[in-house]
Amino acid sequence: MNNLLFTHDAVMQALDRMAEHIQSAHGKSDAPICLIGIHTGGANVADALQTRLEQAGATVMRGNLDISFYRDDLDLNGPHPQIHSSDLSFDINNQPLWLIDDVLFTGRTIRAAMGELFDFGRPESISLVVLLDRGGRELPIQADFSGLYHQPESKQQSIKLLAHADHWTIIEQPRSLA
Template sequence: MSLKLPDAEQLVSALAAQIKPRLDSGTALIGIHTGGAWIAQKLQQQLGLTTPIGLLDISFYRDDFARIGLHPQVKPSNIPFDVEGRRIILVDDVLYTGRTVRAAMNELFDYGRPASIELAVLIDRGGRELPVFARYSGATLELADNQNIELKKDKEDRLSLCLNQT
């Protein structure tokens, strides 16, 4: 079975269009490492935001640490602005179980108390295991449990989606 995947760059533009009318001057984007960070970078340019984007690596907050251990390539999180009282849009590539978003919110609260957190994702593939909702989403796809979608970036910084079967 082959599935026609949407164009990632178009989905980013669609996301930007959804976010734009609800933007205010203090809003900051935080991308979840690595795919979310790429998307946040592009959103920031397309939306003309002046606040630098934040970057979260949620490895230290994963709920499966006891089972699978530490990811060998942990990247430092970097939040170059004050989280306290700020409106934040978390950005990730694929929303699935919701566990990554849970971990990201836990980490974010260790930087301060944001005014609000919303979620923007390129693909919502269903399969939620936690009460997590994406206010902004590029596309909704129905996928089998053994399929997963991966976001890739080429040398020219162009994003694309690819489907993996296990």
């Protein structure tokens, strides 16, 4: 029932493209690049981007957000059983931020994440980079850069990044199995 959408190589190449995009958009500035991952998939992607950017000589500041308490469906679904703390140890005021997630779907996660970020301060800008854009937006939110695209036939399909130690793949499966 699990359908392999993207192989390890394809995911790695997508991460390379994402890192290149961030670096070229950041320009030659000496200022650190601020990457903020959304738990849990986005945090893994942000880690992978940090490694690539640091190898290319950039300085990176990392933070993670858990948007559990900012979700608009808390009444319907309740808090997630495995909640992490948000971890933003640097001052985001007047910083250009890169918000990182694994799969972009309805846009509600991103809306919640932006709401949470503004509770930490007023960033200069927020740009969104995602590993995979699966379409199906319910809000006027778009990524500034997407590593991969795949639009499933149905909203009931679940698309997941499986980030095992050194083997990353993206699979598609019916939501009932997810």
